[in-house]
Amino acid sequence: MMAQPLVRLVDDDADLLAATAQALRLAGFRVETFEAAEAALQGLTPDYPGVVLSDVRMPGMDGLELQRCLQALDPDLPVILLTGHGDVPMAVAALKAGAWDFLTKPAGTDALTAALRRAVSARALVLENRLLRASRPEPEPGDPRLLGDSAVMVHLRQTLSRVAEAGLDALISGPVGAGKEAVARAIHAQGARRGRAFVHIICAALDPVAFEGEMLGRPAGASPRQGRLPGALEQAHRGTLYLDGIEHLPPAAQARLLTVLGAGEYRPAGAAAPRALELRLIASTSADLGALTAAGSFRADLFYRLSGIVLQVPPLSARLEDVPGLFRRFVRDACRRADLPVPALDAAIQARLMAQDWPGNLRELQQLAESVALGLAPSPSGPDPAGEGLTAMVSAYEAELLRSALRRSGGQVTRAMKALHLPRKTLYDKLARHRIDPAAFRPQDR
CATH class of the missing domain: 3.40.50.2300 (Response regulator)
Structure with a gap:
């Protein structure tokens, strides 16, 4: 009762x-x-x-x-x-x-x-x-989607930490499946609002009518005694409001959002007077908001409000050196959830990982890891290196390791040689065999 x-x-x-x-x-x-x-x-x-x-x-x-x-x-x-x-x-x-x-x-x-x-x-x-x-159990340190030693991920983690500490609003930009929500949650978790609510709104699901109910609340029933359902603004007050895919927000909802944010107050459904609104706003997009604004399909005033701080989340293809570690973590997490033993990841699996360009980004990698954890292990989309035999797979894996080392070293052979623990002549022989030019990895003068 x-x-x-x-x-x-x-x-x-x-x-x-x-x-x-x-x-x-x-x-x-x-x-x-x-x-x-x-x-x-x-x-x-x-x-x-x-x-x-x-x-x-x-x-x-x-x-x-x-x-x-x-x-x-x-x-x-x-x-x-x-x-x-x-x-x-x-x-x-x-x-x-x-x-x-x-x-x-x-x-x-x-x-x-x-x-x-x-x-x-x-x-x-x-x-x-x-x-x-x-009561939530402590997870392993760090969201796995934000792990990795690649230069782009080290820079992203450093940037989001500074943004979190400063308490600033932010726009997160990146391709679908790259981990934009993970960045938003990390900013919230590392900031002063970590003890408050993190409210996640998917903008693609909102039309102007749904926007009002979602943001301001709605009656739960015909009788006043049944109360009402609180809206996102009420839940996020003093916390963080995350607008996922803000490019999908209809123009009328964009205008309404600007009005509320500019006033610093809102009137919940059923309230006698406006209430103060104090929150951190984080938005994410997979589109070029600047281009949408120039084309007139996104409000310029909202774009300029959001674009003061922009965090770029890289596609997985820009940090392939992180793929093996991310994959192991995803497999381990999936096995823990399913209460299964963690399978061994052989050279064939490693070669498959490094042979893909991962158009689905982290989401695609995580789906493959879950399949491997369950013993299904489908081949990733794209060319199937298994059809070429183990020798070809190991060769492809070796070539990608060489490219990863050169990416991290900025094309400097001496640094790559030390990272791979290879003699200089051996490294040059391998580079020649795989037709890899270190100069292609050096920063270009602008």
Whole structure:
């Protein structure tokens, strides 16, 4: 059976306190009553499972000061203020400073219970998310999609760490399947908002109507007692909002998004007044947003807002030296999920890996790894090196190792020789046999 929703009710008027408490209990709430704000603070912890309903005008500590104290204790604890008509501007200011909602006296029972049920639902969601984060097992260090010693990945990790620490909005650009979501989650995880929500929105699924409901929330049913479903902005407040594939956002939704971001506030479905909006925005794209903007199919003002910080995620073909390590990690993870032993990866598999250009990027590599973990091991798309025999596969693998070493060394043979632990003559012999020119890997003068 679902527990009764819990409300901590604060009012210095004893008669009004008793009447409000009785009405709430009849509506199905569990009510804790206090005649002073100082007393209401006693025993509250960040895991308090209820919400607070407080009068504004009280002797000593008033409702606004109580709200500030509660926000310092837990910024996600909903506080609803009860105020007279003359105090509405003050209550609106409190709302923008972090209060959940306010109601003017005398508040009708239906309006009061509907507001409280919305707040209780939001509180339950916050506590559930905290519990899930606390119970989640620790993964292996680092998202496997961001691993690798190639120069492009080392640079990407360094850049995203700086962006995360600075708390900046960012645009992530790269081909489909290259790991843009992993970059967005890493920025969130390394930043000051790591303890807040990371809200992932797939823009291709939004039309202008769906955008309003997805962002601002929607009623959960016909009855006010059923509350509402919180929108993405409400969930991402003080956290991170990730817009995946922003090039697919319809023009009307682009304009609406700009309006909300520019105002710094939003009005959730069913709320009495706007609420402050404070979040980090991360967007990703597989398209050339600059070209779309020039063609008039993407708003220029939104493009310029997003493109201040751009992180380029390389295709897998630009970091082939990372493929063997990534593949082993994907296989190991798949075997762990399926509770299977990790298979040996022989030279034939290694040759297959290095013979592909991976148009599907990390997603394609991960799918192959999962198939190998399950013992299916289909040949990758493209030329099948297995048809050429083991000698040809080993030769292709050796050639790709030589190219990888030259890429890392910038075409410097001495550095490649040391990395491969080969004598100079042996290295030159192998380069000649595979028709590899070190000069092709040296940076070109611009």
